[in-house]
Amino acid sequence: MAGNTSEPGASVTARVFAVLDSFDSSRRAQRLSDIARHAGLPLATAHRLIRDLSGWGALIRNPDGSYSIGPRLWDLGLLFPTHTGLREVASPFLHDIYAATLATVHLAVRDGRSALYLDRLSGHASVPVVSTIGSRLPLHATGVGKVLLAHAPEEIQLSVLADLKRVTPYTIVQPGRLRAQLARIRQEGYAQTSEEMSLGACSVAVPVRDDRNDVVAALGIVVASLKRDRGRLVAALQVAAQGIRRTLVPLSERAGEARGRRRAALGRMRTQVAIIGAGPAGLLLSHLLAADGIESVVVETRSEQYVLGRIRAGVLESAAVDLLAAAGLGERVHREGIEHRGIYLQWPHERHHLDFGELVGRCVWIYGQTELQKDLVAARAAAGQPVEYEVTDTTVHDVDTDRPYVTYLKDGQPQRLDADVVVGCDGSHGSSRDSIPVLRTWDRTYPFAWLGVLAAVAPSTDELIYAWHPDGFALHSMRSATVSRLYLQVAPDEDLEQWSDERIWDALARRLGHGQDGWALTPGPILDKSVLPMRSRVATPMRHRRLFLAGDAAHLVPPTGAKGLNLAIADVALLAPALSALLRKGDRTLADSYSESALRRVWRCTHFSWWMTMMLHRHGDPFDAQLQLAQLRWVVSSTAGAQGLAENYAGLPLGYEYRPRAAD
Numbered sequence: 001m002a003g004n005t006s007e008p009g010a011s012v013t014a015r016v017f018a019v020l021d022s023f024d025s026s027r028r029a030q031r032l033s034d035i036a037r038h039a040g041l042p043l044a045t046a047h048r049l050i051r052d053l054s055g056w057g058a059l060i061r062n063p064d065g066s067y068s069i070g071p072r073l074w075d076l077g078l079l080f081p082t083h084t085g086l087r088e089v090a091s092p093f094l095h096d097i098y099a100a101t102l103a104t105v106h107l108a109v110r111d112g113r114s115a116l117y118l119d120r121l122s123g124h125a126s127v128p129v130v131s132t133i134g135s136r137l138p139l140h141a142t143g144v145g146k147v148l149l150a151h152a153p154e155e156i157q158l159s160v161l162a163d164l165k166r167v168t169p170y171t172i173v174q175p176g177r178l179r180a181q182l183a184r185i186r187q188e189g190y191a192q193t194s195e196e197m198s199l200g201a202c203s204v205a206v207p208v209r210d211d212r213n214d215v216v217a218a219l220g221i222v223v224a225s226l227k228r229d230r231g232r233l234v235a236a237l238q239v240a241a242q243g244i245r246r247t248l249v250p251l252s253e254r255a256g257e258a259r260g261r262r263r264a265a266l267g268r269m270r271t272q273v274a275i276i277g278a279g280p281a282g283l284l285l286s287h288l289l290a291a292d293g294i295e296s297v298v299v300e301t302r303s304e305q306y307v308l309g310r311i312r313a314g315v316l317e318s319a320a321v322d323l324l325a326a327a328g329l330g331e332r333v334h335r336e337g338i339e340h341r342g343i344y345l346q347w348p349h350e351r352h353h354l355d356f357g358e359l360v361g362r363c364v365w366i367y368g369q370t371e372l373q374k375d376l377v378a379a380r381a382a383a384g385q386p387v388e389y390e391v392t393d394t395t396v397h398d399v400d401t402d403r404p405y406v407t408y409l410k411d412g413q414p415q416r417l418d419a420d421v422v423v424g425c426d427g428s429h430g431s432s433r434d435s436i437p438v439l440r441t442w443d444r445t446y447p448f449a450w451l452g453v454l455a456a457v458a459p460s461t462d463e464l465i466y467a468w469h470p471d472g473f474a475l476h477s478m479r480s481a482t483v484s485r486l487y488l489q490v491a492p493d494e495d496l497e498q499w500s501d502e503r504i505w506d507a508l509a510r511r512l513g514h515g516q517d518g519w520a521l522t523p524g525p526i527l528d529k530s531v532l533p534m535r536s537r538v539a540t541p542m543r544h545r546r547l548f549l550a551g552d553a554a555h556l557v558p559p560t561g562a563k564g565l566n567l568a569i570a571d572v573a574l575l576a577p578a579l580s581a582l583l584r585k586g587d588r589t590l591a592d593s594y595s596e597s598a599l600r601r602v603w604r605c606t607h608f609s610w611w612m613t614m615m616l617h618r619h620g621d622p623f624d625a626q627l628q629l630a631q632l633r634w635v636v637s638s639t640a641g642a643q644g645l646a647e648n649y650a651g652l653p654l655g656y657e658y659r660p661r662a663a664d
Contacts (some may be wrong), residue, residue, distance in 0.1 A: 020058070066381075086118065140168045220237070273297075298387040404419060411424050535558065557606055
């Protein structure tokens with residue numbers, strides 16, 4: 001760092017250099033708050049400098065809101081004959097491989113959905129090679145690209161798999177086939193291609209790892225054929241990759257020591273609200289509090305890429321969409337989301353539509369949690385919201401006092417976050433719930449699970465289909481006009497390896513009624529599949545003195561009723577004004593009633609989710625099956641039954657209250 005840049009006398013140039021110097025091989029992408037902290041700059045100053053540097057091209061803003069070194073600095077760096085960092089470290093090893101093979105050798109890193117070529121030594125053989133230093137080629141069609149894709153975050157993999165472009169007749173464009181290949185790459189430690197990027201060229205590549213075992217680059221070689229020499233080439237590349245790793249370790253150790261020195265002076269922070277968990281509940285709460293002038297800091301155990309890539313809920317109630325719009329977060333929901341007026345209920349030979357608009361005057365929106373998370377991350381990044389990702393050993397202290405605090409480790413360094421209030425939004429596996437001294441928990445584990453698949457195929461239905469079937473429940477949902485989300489009831493210990501793509505589509509077609517009244521289920525490439533357990537849990541109270549719980553930290557519901565994400569939003573809608581009144585006015589009324597108010601809606605939604613689950617899933621003998629069918633027939637034939645389902649599914653008011661009907 002270029003001196004103490006936070007001092008008034010520091011020049012603008014020194015501050016610019018401090019911003020750029022905050023990046024190194026272990027910090028390729030940083031949030032605004034991280035750059036400010038590492039550079040020793042006030043947040044406002046860092047924001048202004050980053051804006052100017054981004055406009056010039058020295059920095060670029062990534063889709064997740066973080067910043068990386070931009071192409072203008074890359075171009076300038078290429079003018080200098082000696083390159084630092086990874087390229088300089090790797091250079092002698094590339095030359096060794098070239099000397100031994102006389103083939104073209106590549107060093108590449110991932111840049112979004114492309115492989116960025118840092119270095120290339122051209123071989124003597126007449127093998128067509130399209131890469132150049134600084135060029136970007138598709139991840140799915142190159143050897144180095146496949147290595148980088150195999151170790152990329154899940155959201156990057158899904159994005160690439162959903163848009164596979166054919167470069168040559170041999171390019172792999174089947175998502176299922178490529179996904180299987182990526183799994184083999186992770187298992188075997190190398191990737192290979194055969195005329196997938198250019199005809200007459202084959203390649204083999206291996207990962208280059210750092211001291212934390214993270215894949216930071218890929219090393220590859222291009223030859224005319226791999227038939228005889230593949231094993232020898234893989235071995236040579238792996239030896240070189242190990243050599244690069246050993247050389248990189250001292251560099252990263254020096255960078256770690258520098259970071260440790262900087263954090264030692266910054267190991268204690270102060271805020272009004274400490275939020276544990278950077279999922280939708282935590283980031284939405286931070287957003288709503290900021291709109292009311294309340295400061296917060298968010299800490300998160302997982303990486304930002306992991307949180308962004310989680311494939312979760314996809315149905316938003318109308319009240320949740322209204323809240324997002326009022327908070328300035330609804331633009332993309334209304335532009336890219338899909339408004340649904342109802343659902344289909346189905347059993348063999350019958351399908352019935354429930355129109356929520358006609359029944360209760362409300363609808364739902366199809367908009368994946370992944371997309372909402374992107375909106376929240378972008379909004380908080382634009383506001384300069386401090387978010388500490390990849391922290392460990394998070395612990396809440398002194399919640400019985402007016403000065404609670406949170407401790408955690410960041411980059412191995414102890415940190416302390418002092419606050420007026422702590423909010424646990426850290427999910428079902430988080431630790432904040434354990435800090436409530438007298439906690440009561442209600443649990444129910446269901447004797448079945450869902451096998452969920454994400455498929456790159458347009459939905460075969462205009463609205464969701466909930467299907468009861470003797471073989472088990474099935475659900476046809478969607479994420480967009482081109483991506484379908486489908487589920488099958490399976491055993492909790494189901495072995496995914498036993499479910500080929502063909503078997504999945506056959507079971508879906510049978511349970512969803514393919515061919516019934518002319519309806520057809522269109523299969524397509526499966527991008528992802530997983531087994532989802534089914535569980536209900538409610539933990540009470542949701543508040544103890546200065547500690548509050550929201551979202552999955554306090555409750556879980558089976559996904560049948562589409563309530564998990566909506567409950568988290570409803571919790572936050574109650575909690576934000578309660579904390580604002582407490583911290584700005586000293587008014588404890590809403591804070592004192594938060595747990596009771598939130599739990600009224602939680603228990604109502606927990607019951608609805610249980611009711612939908614038990615009505616639609618096979619779980620007993622033939623007698624139980626007939627009871628389920630009787631219930632389904634009553635719902636679709638009774639106005640009261642249909643309205644009850646519609647009222648709960650489309651969503652109760654965010655401030656739902658229990659009010660018995662007055663006697664006539």
